Amino acid sequence: MASLRLVSFKALYRSSSSLCNLTHSPSFAVRAFSAIFSPSSTAIVYTQHGPPDSVTRIIELAPVQLKENDVCVKMIAAPINPSDINRIEGVYPVRPDVPAVGGYEGVGEVHCLGSAVKGLSPGDMVIPSPPSSGTWQTYVVKDQSMWHKIDKDTPIEYAATITINPLTALRMLQDFTNLKSGDSIVQNGATSIVGQCVIQIARIQGIHSVNIIRDRAGSDVVKEKLKKLGANAVFTESELDVKNVKALLNNIPEPALGFNCVGGTAASLVLKFLRQEGTMVTYGGMSKKPITVSTSSFIFKDLSLRGFWLQKWMTSDKSMECRPMIDYLLGLTREGKLSYEMELVPFSDFSTALEKALGKHGSQPKQVMKF
Amino acid sequence: MASLRLVSFKALYRSSSSLCNLTHSPSFAVRAFSAIFSPSSTAIVYTQHGPPDSVTRIIELAPVQLKENDVCVKMIAAPINPSDINRIEGVYPVRPDVPAVGGYEGVGEVHCLGSAVKGLSPGDMVIPSPPSSGTWQTYVVKDQSMWHKIDKDTPIEYAATITINPLTALRMLQDFTNLKSGDSIVQNGATSIVGQCVIQIARIQGIHSVNIIRDRAGSDVVKEKLKKLGANAVFTESELDVKNVKALLNNIPEPALGFNCVGGTAASLVLKFLRQEGTMVTYGGMSKKPITVSTSSFIFKDLSLRGFWLQKWMTSDKSMECRPMIDYLLGLTREGKLSYEMELVPFSDFSTALEKALGKHGSQPKQVMKF
Numbered sequence: 001m002a003s004l005r006l007v008s009f010k011a012l013y014r015s016s017s018s019l020c021n022l023t024h025s026p027s028f029a030v031r032a033f034s035a036i037f038s039p040s041s042t043a044i045v046y047t048q049h050g051p052p053d054s055v056t057r058i059i060e061l062a063p064v065q066l067k068e069n070d071v072c073v074k075m076i077a078a079p080i081n082p083s084d085i086n087r088i089e090g091v092y093p094v095r096p097d098v099p100a101v102g103g104y105e106g107v108g109e110v111h112c113l114g115s116a117v118k119g120l121s122p123g124d125m126v127i128p129s130p131p132s133s134g135t136w137q138t139y140v141v142k143d144q145s146m147w148h149k150i151d152k153d154t155p156i157e158y159a160a161t162i163t164i165n166p167l168t169a170l171r172m173l174q175d176f177t178n179l180k181s182g183d184s185i186v187q188n189g190a191t192s193i194v195g196q197c198v199i200q201i202a203r204i205q206g207i208h209s210v211n212i213i214r215d216r217a218g219s220d221v222v223k224e225k226l227k228k229l230g231a232n233a234v235f236t237e238s239e240l241d242v243k244n245v246k247a248l249l250n251n252i253p254e255p256a257l258g259f260n261c262v263g264g265t266a267a268s269l270v271l272k273f274l275r276q277e278g279t280m281v282t283y284g285g286m287s288k289k290p291i292t293v294s295t296s297s298f299i300f301k302d303l304s305l306r307g308f309w310l311q312k313w314m315t316s317d318k319s320m321e322c323r324p325m326i327d328y329l330l331g332l333t334r335e336g337k338l339s340y341e342m343e344l345v346p347f348s349d350f351s352t353a354l355e356k357a358l359g360k361h362g363s364q365p366k367q368v369m370k371f
Numbered sequence: 372m373a374s375l376r377l378v379s380f381k382a383l384y385r386s387s388s389s390l391c392n393l394t395h396s397p398s399f400a401v402r403a404f405s406a407i408f409s410p411s412s413t414a415i416v417y418t419q420h421g422p423p424d425s426v427t428r429i430i431e432l433a434p435v436q437l438k439e440n441d442v443c444v445k446m447i448a449a450p451i452n453p454s455d456i457n458r459i460e461g462v463y464p465v466r467p468d469v470p471a472v473g474g475y476e477g478v479g480e481v482h483c484l485g486s487a488v489k490g491l492s493p494g495d496m497v498i499p500s501p502p503s504s505g506t507w508q509t510y511v512v513k514d515q516s517m518w519h520k521i522d523k524d525t526p527i528e529y530a531a532t533i534t535i536n537p538l539t540a541l542r543m544l545q546d547f548t549n550l551k552s553g554d555s556i557v558q559n560g561a562t563s564i565v566g567q568c569v570i571q572i573a574r575i576q577g578i579h580s581v582n583i584i585r586d587r588a589g590s591d592v593v594k595e596k597l598k599k600l601g602a603n604a605v606f607t608e609s610e611l612d613v614k615n616v617k618a619l620l621n622n623i624p625e626p627a628l629g630f631n632c633v634g635g636t637a638a639s640l641v642l643k644f645l646r647q648e649g650t651m652v653t654y655g656g657m658s659k660k661p662i663t664v665s666t667s668s669f670i671f672k673d674l675s676l677r678g679f680w681l682q683k684w685m686t687s688d689k690s691m692e693c694r695p696m697i698d699y700l701l702g703l704t705r706e707g708k709l710s711y712e713m714e715l716v717p718f719s720d721f722s723t724a725l726e727k728a729l730g731k732h733g734s735q736p737k738q739v740m741k742f
Contacts, residue, residue, distance in 0.1 A: 093671045263666050281669075282666055282669035282670060283670060284666070284670070285665075285666025285667070285670075288666075290663050290664055290665050290666065291663070291664045291665075291666065291669075292661050292662070292663045292664075293661055293662045293663075293664070293676070294656075294661050294662075295634050295653055295655070295656030295661065295662065296656070297678070298652075298653035298662075298676065298677065298678025299653060299654060299655070299656075299678045299679070299680045300464045300678075300680060301678075302678050302680065302683065303678065304675065304676065304677050305664070305669065305675065305676035305677075306669065306675050306676075307668070307669025307670045307671075307672075307673050307674065307675075308670070309670045309671060309673065312673065
């Protein structure tokens with residue numbers, strides 16, 4: 001995360017309090033030599049790691065002086081992702097030092113610019129790309145290289161959430177196996193946003209998807225929803241408690257690639273569906289149970305087990321390659337070919353949104369804060 | 372196994388009983404048109420799958436007529452490998468149809484030749500390469516393409532066993548990670564023949580080996596033996612019941628590659644030693660326990676889990692590439708750089724050798740039958 005300029009409290013409190021756009025706040029004094037400052041920023045911060053509903057608080061951060069290549073962005077929307085929660089808890093392997101502002105992705109509008117910034121203008125819609133920490137605040141200042149301008153017609157909730165989940169789905173479909181139209185994939189956790197994106201992107205690419213969901217009341221409704229997105233088959237875990245799951249595939253080819261975000265039995269079910277020489281990619285562990293694999297799966301079935309972590313991919317040499325992919329995905333959302341459920345909530349309702357994201361109100365759609 | 376000409380009983384019993392070398396058996400009649408026949412063959416056969424000590428028996432097979440490209444080899448030695456036992460039990464995924472002669476590798480001497488055979492002469496020392504079924508008999512007839520001529524100075528017990536175990540070790544060291552001199556590997560089941568070969572071939576290549584053995588009486592003696600072969604570190608499983616196994620590595624670099632032939636806890640220990648982005652290759656499951664892996668091993672540690680099965684490699688396009696590798700390995704045995712414990716037993720003592728191979732007499736060296 002060397003490229004991330006942490007907006008630390010010390011730096012913020014040292015800053016003078018003039019604003020970059022004086023017409024909006026005529027009561028503040030102008031500094032000499034045209035120093036440019038962001039507005040003060042309302043931010044969700046934590047000064048220590050711990051349970052997010054205990055350690056986070058909303059505070060007002062003082063304006064920050066823009067360097068010549070900095071861009072100040074007025075945030076429009078930002079989601080609460082599981083990885084945001086894990087960063088606050090201190091259990092995520094890569095996380096900013098405390099004190100820190102929460103959040104990692106989002107969308108905003110260019111508010112004001114450092115003197116040397118080119119290619120961006122006030123009013124442009126931008127996302128931090130690759131995503132970087134500190135999006136849970138009203139004004140974010142980062143170097144111009146860290147902002148990616150996007151089409152203003154994009155719905156804000158998709159612009160705010162396009163990177164972490166949909167890009168994970170796109171990369172996982174491309175990075176592990178050379179899938180061709182007509183091939184199949186299998187996944188568990190199919191109702192997750194990544195899972196829904198996998199179904200839809202696979203369909204666009206002519207790839208069949210076999211989907212595993214957990215047993216729950218109303219699973220028939222869930223099945224229909226996923227089938228409307230393009231799922232070729234959807235099974236609850238208990239429906240797969242049979243000797244030969246492949247007999248259930250009917251005319252769908254045996255999957256060459258599997259995605260696991262659950263672990264435990266649900267991971268074993270993905271393995272059962274895979275064809276000879278197939279690959280299972282683990283990108284989550286919602287059940288908090290490990291993955292158990294038979295010896296013969298490796299020797300005789302020649303399966304490969306791999307992992308995917310978008311953050312690692314993002315910090316590789318390839319990180320800038322993400323921008324055309326993001327544009328592709330945002331195009332799909334504008335065309336209505338890629339959709340998933342979210343709940344837009346006012347920033348002022350952060351504590352309720354956080355409780356929902358923490359699972360304290362049962363199953364809830366992805367919480368996206370609107371600033 | 373399409374290339375394997377199964378010497379079936381039907382074919383054998385149909386054959387006339389003249390011999391390829393009339394001077395050895397003048398009492399037999401010569402067929403018209405100089406038909407060439409093998410001698411009759413004393414063979415260990417099974418007509419159904421089941422416990423090897425119940426379903427195998429020694430019988431005399433009638434001579435078989437050589438086709439013009441056939442070579443008849445008088446077997447000198449052949450081992451009893453675990454995969455031979457699994458084939459007889461009927462639990463191995465690739466196995467000859469019954470009735471079948473046991474065995475899969477071995478060494479012999481060319482006895483007589485079909486009329487079109489070139490490049491082999493009576494007295495040449497040969498091994499079936501790639502290995503193929505039916506080596507547990509005194510005379511084996513196969514197409515000339517299936518025999519590989521080797522240096523006559525090779526000790527017969529190594530010639531008989533060089534393919535399945537040492538070649539597995541060589542391939543596994545080369546096929547999964549680009550190891551350089553100074554790198555490390557970690558393995559469990561280090562006392563197995565593959566394990567011993569891994570230690571010695573790694574040492575020749577300048578690669579450190581970290582070795583895990585099971586807890587047993589006399590483990591100190593075993594450790595010394597493996598260190599004499601070139602092991603850089605040897606631990607019993609209980610010695611690794613610590614929070615941070617890597618602290619035990621001292622100056623050995625964290626292993627990039629691991630080999631697992633045990634499963635269960637012993638596999639987890641290999642995973643613990645692996646460095647970020649490391650690969651574990653499973654090639655056996657001696658404990659009969661599955662492999663359990665945490666979600667974070669895949670996502671954050673980016674480990675890959677793979678499998679290796681020599682038989683699959685042997686039936687690939689690369690199968691003929693094995694011959695120069697075999698020559699390399701046999702050279703190492705002649706130079707004393709590659710050794711492992713075996714017990715040469717007379718063919719007539721097959722039933723005792725089989726009991727030992729089945730583990731009915733405790734831990735025993737590899738049984739190699741001498742014909």
